[in-house]
Amino acid sequence: xxQMIKVPSxxxxxxxxxxxxxxxxxxxxxxSRRPINSWxxxxxxxxxxxxxxxxxxxxxxxTGILFAFGVFDLQxxxxxxxxxxxxxxxxxxxxxxxxxPALNIDAPQCGNIPQESRQDCWxxxxxxxxxGCEARGCCWLPAGFSMKRRLGNVPWCFYPTNYNGYMxxxxxxxxxxxxxxxxxSRPSSWPNDVQKLYVDIVSETKTRLNVKIYDPANTRYEVPxxxxxxxxxxxxxxxxxxxxxxxxxxxxxxxxxxxxxxxxMGQAPLMFADQFLQFGTQLSSKYIYGLGEHRGAFLVSTNWxxxxxxxxxxxxxxxxxxxxxxxxxxNVGKNHxxxxxxxxxxxAMEVEVTPEPSVxxxxxxxxxDFYIFTGPSPDNVVQQYTQLIGRxxxxxxxxLGFHLCRWGYGGTAGLxxxxxxxxxxNMPYDTQWNDIDYMRxxxxxxxxxxxxxxxxxxxxxxxxxxxQHYIMIIDPGISNSxxxxxxxxxxxxxxxxxxxxxxxxSQPIIGKVWPGTTAYPDFYHPNASDYWYTHAKxxxxxxxxxxxxxxxNEPSNFVAGSTAGCPNNNLENPPWLPPVLLGGTLRDRTLxxxxxxxxxxxxxxxxxYGHSEAIATKQALDKILGGNKRSIxxxxxxxxxxxxxxxxxxxxxxxxxxxxxYSIPGIMNFxxxxxPLVGADICGFNGNSNPELCMRWMxxxxxxxxxxxxxxxxxxxxxxxxxxxATQDKMRDALLxxxxxxxxxxxxxxxxxxxxxxxxxxxxxxxxxxxYNVSYMVDTQFMWGDALLVTPTxxxxxxxxxxxxxxxxxxxxxxxxxxxSAGYMGxxxxxxxHINLQxxxxxxxxxxxxxxxxxxxxxxxxxxxxxxxxxGSAKGxxxxxxxxxxxxxxxxxxxxxxxxxxxxxxxxxxxxxxxxGEVITLEHITILGVEIAPTSITxxxxxxxxxxxxxxxxxxxxxxxxDLLQPLTINWxx
Numbered sequence: 001x002x003q004m005i006k007v008p009s010x011x012x013x014x015x016x017x018x019x020x021x022x023x024x025x026x027x028x029x030x031x032s033r034r035p036i037n038s039w040x041x042x043x044x045x046x047x048x049x050x051x052x053x054x055x056x057x058x059x060x061x062x063t064g065i066l067f068a069f070g071v072f073d074l075q076x077x078x079x080x081x082x083x084x085x086x087x088x089x090x091x092x093x094x095x096x097x098x099x100x101p102a103l104n105i106d107a108p109q110c111g112n113i114p115q116e117s118r119q120d121c122w123x124x125x126x127x128x129x130x131x132g133c134e135a136r137g138c139c140w141l142p143a144g145f146s147m148k149r150r151l152g153n154v155p156w157c158f159y160p161t162n163y164n165g166y167m168x169x170x171x172x173x174x175x176x177x178x179x180x181x182x183x184x185s186r187p188s189s190w191p192n193d194v195q196k197l198y199v200d201i202v203s204e205t206k207t208r209l210n211v212k213i214y215d216p217a218n219t220r221y222e223v224p225x226x227x228x229x230x231x232x233x234x235x236x237x238x239x240x241x242x243x244x245x246x247x248x249x250x251x252x253x254x255x256x257x258x259x260x261x262x263x264x265m266g267q268a269p270l271m272f273a274d275q276f277l278q279f280g281t282q283l284s285s286k287y288i289y290g291l292g293e294h295r296g297a298f299l300v301s302t303n304w305x306x307x308x309x310x311x312x313x314x315x316x317x318x319x320x321x322x323x324x325x326x327x328x329x330x331n332v333g334k335n336h337x338x339x340x341x342x343x344x345x346x347x348a349m350e351v352e353v354t355p356e357p358s359v360x361x362x363x364x365x366x367x368x369d370f371y372i373f374t375g376p377s378p379d380n381v382v383q384q385y386t387q388l389i390g391r392x393x394x395x396x397x398x399x400l401g402f403h404l405c406r407w408g409y410g411g412t413a414g415l416x417x418x419x420x421x422x423x424x425x426n427m428p429y430d431t432q433w434n435d436i437d438y439m440r441x442x443x444x445x446x447x448x449x450x451x452x453x454x455x456x457x458x459x460x461x462x463x464x465x466x467x468q469h470y471i472m473i474i475d476p477g478i479s480n481s482x483x484x485x486x487x488x489x490x491x492x493x494x495x496x497x498x499x500x501x502x503x504x505x506s507q508p509i510i511g512k513v514w515p516g517t518t519a520y521p522d523f524y525h526p527n528a529s530d531y532w533y534t535h536a537k538x539x540x541x542x543x544x545x546x547x548x549x550x551x552x553n554e555p556s557n558f559v560a561g562s563t564a565g566c567p568n569n570n571l572e573n574p575p576w577l578p579p580v581l582l583g584g585t586l587r588d589r590t591l592x593x594x595x596x597x598x599x600x601x602x603x604x605x606x607x608x609y610g611h612s613e614a615i616a617t618k619q620a621l622d623k624i625l626g627g628n629k630r631s632i633x634x635x636x637x638x639x640x641x642x643x644x645x646x647x648x649x650x651x652x653x654x655x656x657x658x659x660x661x662y663s664i665p666g667i668m669n670f671x672x673x674x675x676p677l678v679g680a681d682i683c684g685f686n687g688n689s690n691p692e693l694c695m696r697w698m699x700x701x702x703x704x705x706x707x708x709x710x711x712x713x714x715x716x717x718x719x720x721x722x723x724x725x726a727t728q729d730k731m732r733d734a735l736l737x738x739x740x741x742x743x744x745x746x747x748x749x750x751x752x753x754x755x756x757x758x759x760x761x762x763x764x765x766x767x768x769x770x771x772y773n774v775s776y777m778v779d780t781q782f783m784w785g786d787a788l789l790v791t792p793t794x795x796x797x798x799x800x801x802x803x804x805x806x807x808x809x810x811x812x813x814x815x816x817x818x819x820x821s822a823g824y825m826g827x828x829x830x831x832x833x834h835i836n837l838q839x840x841x842x843x844x845x846x847x848x849x850x851x852x853x854x855x856x857x858x859x860x861x862x863x864x865x866x867x868x869x870x871x872g873s874a875k876g877x878x879x880x881x882x883x884x885x886x887x888x889x890x891x892x893x894x895x896x897x898x899x900x901x902x903x904x905x906x907x908x909x910x911x912x913x914x915x916x917g918e919v920i921t922l923e924h925i926t927i928l929g930v931e932i933a934p935t936s937i938t939x940x941x942x943x944x945x946x947x948x949x950x951x952x953x954x955x956x957x958x959x960x961x962x963d964l965l966q967p968l969t970i971n972w973x974x
Contacts, residue, residue, distance in 0.1 A: 109160035110139035116355035118158035119268040119280060123350070123362055125579035133157035136189045153304040164247040165269040166197060171244045176231040177202035177210075180242050182270075190273035191575055194218075197272055199242070201250070204230045207237050207375070207384050209252060211262075213272065213279070213368040221366050221604045223346045224524065225611070225641045227388055237374045254337065254374050259284060261331075261339040262372050268360045275364050275574045281341070283357040284333025287776045289762075290340075290672050291351055293324040293638070293650075298665035298762060298779035300329070302357040308578040309349035309363075311607040311637045313556035313589050323554055323651050324638035325607040326673045327351065329359065330381050332776060336768035340373040340381040342388070346607045346639065348586055350578035364574050365604060378765045379757045386674040386756035390644035393618075394753040395677050396630040397883030398469055399547070399647075399706070400742055401430025401854045402735055408437055408713030411452030412459055418719050419463070425721035425728055428735040428852050431469040432459075433549065437713065442514035443482070444474050445489055445539040457543050467855025469546040471632075474536075476553050476613055477518030480510060489535045493519065496527040500602065503567050503594040510564070511557035511591060520555055520591065523612035524605065525598040533620040540624050547632040548617050550646075553610035554637045557590050566592035571603040610637025614646035622886065630886050634706070638675060647677030647706055655684025655711070655718075660697050661794040665779045667704060671758035676749065679706035683718040686711075691727040692796065694718050698731045699835040700792040702738040703784065705745070705759050730833060737834075739850030739857055741784075743878060747846065748785045750879035754889070760784065766840075767806035770823055778804045787843040787876070788813075791828050791836040803828040809841030811867045811928050816954050818929055820870065841929060842869040844876030844899040844906075849923075858883065861923035862964060866901055868929035874901040878964075881915045888915070895920070897964060901927075904934075908968040922962040925970070927955040934972035941969070 121138035122128040130140040139160050166182040173179075182197040200212045210229075214220065238261075241251040248270060252262035260282070264270065267280030286302045294307055309325045327349065328342040343349075347365035354360065361368070373384040386392065404422065409415045415432070422429045438453050440446040447456050460470045478490050478499070485491065493499050499508035499519040508519040521528050536548070566572050566587050571594040577586065586593040586603065595602035605612075614635040621631045633646040642648070650666045653659040663680035670678040682701035683694040689711070698720065701707050711718050720731040738745075748759045758765070761783050764775040781791045781803055789810065791803045807823035814834060818841065828836050839845070845867075849860035866874050881894035888894045896911040906925070930953050937944040937957065947959035955972065962968055 107160075109162045110141065113139070113158065113161065115154045117266075118155045119354070119358070119360060120155040120157070120352065121159050122155070122157040123352075123579070124576060125584075128157055137163060137186070155304075159269060161266070163269050165271060166248045168243050168245050168248050171242060174200065174202070176204075176233050178240065178242065180248065182248050188271040188273050188276070190271065190276040192274035194272045194274070199248070199250070201240055201242065203232050203236050203238075204371075205232055205384070205387075206235065207373060207380070208388065209236075209238055209240065209372045209374075211250060211252075211368075211370040211372065213270070215272070215367075221347075221600050222369070223344050223366065223608070224599055224605075225344070225608070225639065226390065226644075227344070227641070228390065229388075237376075238372070252372055254339065254376065256376065257335060257337050259333055259335070259337055261333070261374065262341060262370075267358050272368070275570065276576050277363045277366070277368055278361065279368050279370075280358055280360040283331050283353075283359060284337075284339065285331065286355075286357045287332040287773070288329050288353060288357070288359070289331075290326065290329040290669060291353075292326045292669040292673065293322045293666070295322065295662055296665065298668055299777055300353055302353050302355050304355065305353045306578070306580045307351050307353075308581040309351065309607070310578070310581055310586065311554040311610065311639075312583070313552065313554050314583070323610070323636045324642075324648070325349075326638070326640055326669075327361075328385060328640065328673060330378060330672060332378065332764070332768070337376040338378040338381050339375045340385055342371040342373075342385060342640065344369040344371070344640070347604060348574075348577060348581065348606075350580065362576070362578070364576065378768075379761075382672060382674070382758055383756035385672075386643075389641045389674055391753050391756055392643040392674055392676050392749075393645060394630065394889065395632055395647070395749060397742070397746060397858065398430050398854045399632045399677070400745055400749070401707075401739065402428055403431040403433060403471070403706075403708035404429060404719055405433030405435060405708060405710040406713075406715075406717070406719075407435035407711070408715075409434070411448075412455045413452075415453075415456075415459055418717070418721070419459070421721040422719060423466070423852070425732070426852055427720050427728075427732055428739045428850060429468065430853050430855075431471055431546070432463055433470075433708070433710070434472040435710075435713075436473055436475070436514055438472060439515075441479075442475075442516075443479055443487060443489075444477075444515075445535045447543060460543055460545070464544070467853045470544075471547040471549055471634075472543070472545055473549045473551050474617075475513060475551055476520055476555055476609070477511065477513035477515065477557075478521065479515040479517070480508065480519050481515075481517050488538075490519065492534065493521060493531060496525075496531050498522055498525045498528045498531045500591065501596040502562070502564075503569075503571075503592060503596060503601075505596045509562050509591055509595045511555075511562055512559045513552060513556060517563060520609075521613075522597045523609070523616045529616045529619055532616045533623055536617075536620040537624050547634070548621060550610065550613055550617055550633060550635045553613050553635060554590055554606075555609045560585070560589070561587035561592040562595075567594055569594055571601060607637075608639050610635050611639035611642045614638070614642050618645040625886075628886050629884050632677065634677075638670075638673075640673065643673065643675035643677075646675070648675050649678065649706065649708065649710075650680040652685045652712075653681050655687035655689040655693065655715075657693065657795050659684055660693075660700055660792070661780060663700070663704070664782055664792075664794075667760055668758075668762050668779065668782055671705075671760045674756070676752050676759040677706045679704035679708055681708065681710040683709055683711060686715075688716045689718045691723050694723065695727050695730050695832075696793045699734045700790075700794070702734040702835070703760075703782075703788075703790045703792075705749075707738065733834060736850045737837075739854070740847050741788075741845075742850075742854065742857065743846040743848050743862065743880070744787070745784065747877060747879040750889075750894075751785070763789070763804060763806060767808070767823075770804070770806065774804055774823075774825060775806060787840050787845055789838040789840065791830070791838070793830045793835070799830050799832065800827045801830050802826070803836070805838070809867075809870055809929070810838040811841060813837035813839055816926075816928050816952065818867075818953075839865070839867045839928075841867045842874050843867055844874050844901065846876070846878040854883070858918070861921045863924035863926065864899065864906075864922065866899075866906065866925065866927040868901065868927065870929075872902065872904065872929075872931075875899060877911075880920060882917050895965060904972050904974060906968070906970040908964070910965055910967060913965050916965070920964040922964050922968070923958075923960050925955075925957040925960070927957070929953055930955040930972070930974075932974040934974055936973045938971045939969075940967075 133140040170181045180199040198216045202210045249265040271278040332338045349363040352360040375381045500522045593603040635646040683689040805821040811818045845865045847863045851857040881888040892914040898909045933950045948957045
């Protein structure tokens with residue numbers, strides 16, 4: 001049994017004031033670091049006293065407010081001092097090292113470290129004390145009561161400047177790079193330090209560098225994802241510096257700008273124990289994005305923000321990952337140059353972003369495998385990232401239409417009612433979905449054929465007859481409680497040995513989800529892919545679905561670990577867990593961490609579960625559809641590279657205005673992560689929506705890449721046709737606008753699939769330069785590609801709102817007027833009738849007359865919207881194929897057309913002509929910003945004598961019958 005050292009807690013107090021969020025209560029922190037509401041922590045009397053003091057102080061100005069905060073601090077201190085239980089320090093965590101002498105806080109290695117540069121030496125949730133801190137060779141300095149410390153959670157226990165963990169013993173050249181060998185010079189205070197490490201630094205492309213830190217003596221778990229690895233010895237845009245001896249550090253500098261983009265110098269020291277790995281790197285600036293999936297602003301706060309990475313079925317949180325894990329960030333530095341960093345690690349992890357600014361990674365296993373992308377533009381970073389992890393899949397055209405779902409249709413009768421009223425209301429509508437209530441007893445690959453959902457195949461056939469599509473939900477939990485021989489998916493899973501097993505490997509581990517007790521397919525098992533295909537195909541033969549929605553795949557479990565519990569071992573109870581990890585254990589609402597999977601333990605593979613299921617599901621769909629049709633998989637849990645196989649929705653949200661806002665940074669983040677087919681449940685999943693909220697959300701949702709309205713059981717209907725006529729009209733207009741824009745959206749997905757640039761992007765991708773760097777902070781607006789600026793309404797009864805208009809020429813989509821903006825924040829009109837939509841000057845956007853389905857819309861003629869710059873130029877492109885063939889691009893069965901406008905002439909170039917399955921007729925052209933009325937117009941050399949008008953600097957060319965697969969030249973004379 002480990003020796004325990006007891007330290008009287010009243011001598012060594014720890015508390016910090018939490019970062020105060022706009023929607024959070026004020027917190028005091030005691031030595032446990034667990035936030036405790038001040039009402040509970042101090043008692044009702046002290047809480048009320050604090051509030052009265054602050055209110056009174058407000059009348060005394062700044063001095064009074066400072067005094068009031070001091071009173072609150074003293075109350076926190078009083079509460080902390082009142083704790084008398086001893087703090088216990090596990091001496092085994094010190095690796096039997098001798099306790100180091102206490103550091104003099106006035107010594108340079110401690111006293112000269114500014115608060116914002118302190119790196120936390122005690123990342124545990126509990127037990128900090130001066131003695132324990134100093135035993136680690138770290139500095140102990142309470143932050144005091146100054147207002148400065150209110151800027152964040154300043155560590156009290158932090159590393160001195162001379163803390164040296166690993167020393168470089170040799171540096172040698174390897175293919176396309178360098179290898180440094182390291183030796184541990186002092187114990188880390190975590191069990192089982194790795195004594196010797198290799199650091200391989202390999203140039204993969206001109207703009208991509210791999211830094212891999214691993215144990216050469218022992219094979220450790222590495223993430224089983226497919227990466228497009230390369231090596232190059234050619235010119236690169238980075239220099240790497242590693243000392244040949246002494247303390248280890250690595251610095252990466254971009255050659256083209258001289259900017260340091262990755263450096264561990266002076267950061268949290270490298271640690272590499274068996275279940276605790278740590279690495280710190282500086283940031284180029286405070287403008288950091290990504291590190292998801294989390295709920296919050298797009299710009300990640302550098303105010304000691306901690307985020308946990310461990311996929312789980314949990315309510316939204318701004319400090320913890322929800323369903324997916326994406327340890328990738330984009331950082332914009334000086335001269336607006338951007339770079340990115342990706343850590344390939346799937347173990348339970350914490351990332352802390354500090355005010356220095358810097359990033360500290362702490363993870364519970366695996367290796368440290370970093371990829372650094374040099375940019376220099378944000379678009380370049382995302383391109384370089386998706387080049388490594390794989391370009392996102394190309395969705396079918398119908399997947400970009402409107403999708404409708406709810407949990408609780410009440411059977412086929414209710415389903416038919418909704419389908420009919422949507423058709424009667426002439427609502428554009430492509431795909432109908434079903435949630436879990438369609439199943440028989442919630443059993444996968446079944447439907448309730450004898451009761452409520454009798455006749456479901458006929459409903460699906462009716463959808464297909466109307467050019468619509470059908471998707472249903474599938475959860476990974478396979479019921480094990482059905483009588484033997486009555487539920488083939490479980491019996492067959494046992495026969496093929498595909499289920500995740502108990503820690504001893506003797507039998508399937510059993511959890512509990514919607515159908516009751518369940519087993520979980522191990523999608524890394526070599527038999528799992530064919531197993532999943534077999535049962536998907538059997539169900540498709542009965543109900544011919546067009547896509548699959550996979551949910552509850554973190555994996556979710558209604559009991560902790562398993563119905564039989566979990567063993568007490570180091571995988572279930574590692575020496576450290578991210579303090580902000582909700583639930584406090586790895587098995588909360590999921591499987592035992594020590595459960596056995598084919599390639600490793602669940603401890604390592606947990607956050608990859610949904611990702612592995614998405615791969616198997618996509619493979620099954622491709623095979624079911626004959627290997628020649630595109631479909632979609634929409635997954636709740638994701639990981640880097642999931643976008644190659646699947647899209648995503650942002651999970652269970654609420655019918656609240658805040659959720660309309662949070663959907664925007666969520667969708668922009670997933671476009672960074674290489675998963676562009678993403679959306680939120682429009683009108684809200686939980687709770688009842690209302691006409692204004694749902695209508696505004698439909699206007700916003702019309703610009704989600706993946707557009708689905710979905711709500712939960714027991715709530716009011718919120719499909720567009722369920723509202724009053726006036727609300728229906730506005731929702732229909734929003735849908736018609738989306739369907740009109742689908743050729744442009746489809747083109748953006750093609751560009752994303754081929755080149756990797758995001759479909760949805762923040763403003764600063766297009767406009768990095770702005771006064772006070774405003775564009776880096778705007779996350780209530782977004783852009784479609786480089787052409788459309790979307791400014792939605794995300795609050796009630798709002799008809800004007802503060803928004804940013806970048807420096808450029810902008811045309812109003814609806815009234816076609818333009819403004820030459822100098823770049824400013826100002827009040828935007830937000831009329832109830834439609835969303836605020838601006839078009840950047842200098843673009844050519846392909847459009848198509850909309851109809852109620854994409855099947856019908858694709859039969860309509862095309863038009864072009866041209867928005868001229870102040871010099872009269874514009875450009876654009878259009879991608880077109882049959883909308884569903886699986887290999888349209890690789891088989892060259894597509895069309896690609898470039899458009900260019902200059903000197904009063906619009907011309908087209910057919911870059912590639914490989915799809916001739918339908919006529920692509922251009923019927924109409926609208927050119928905005930024509931300053932002088934034309935005197936004549938020619939189309940391919942022929943004078944156009946009729947069919948055009950000029951009004952308010954808008955040139956309309958009508959009644960064309962131009963084949964877009966032939967070169968086009970239109971001239972107008974002024």
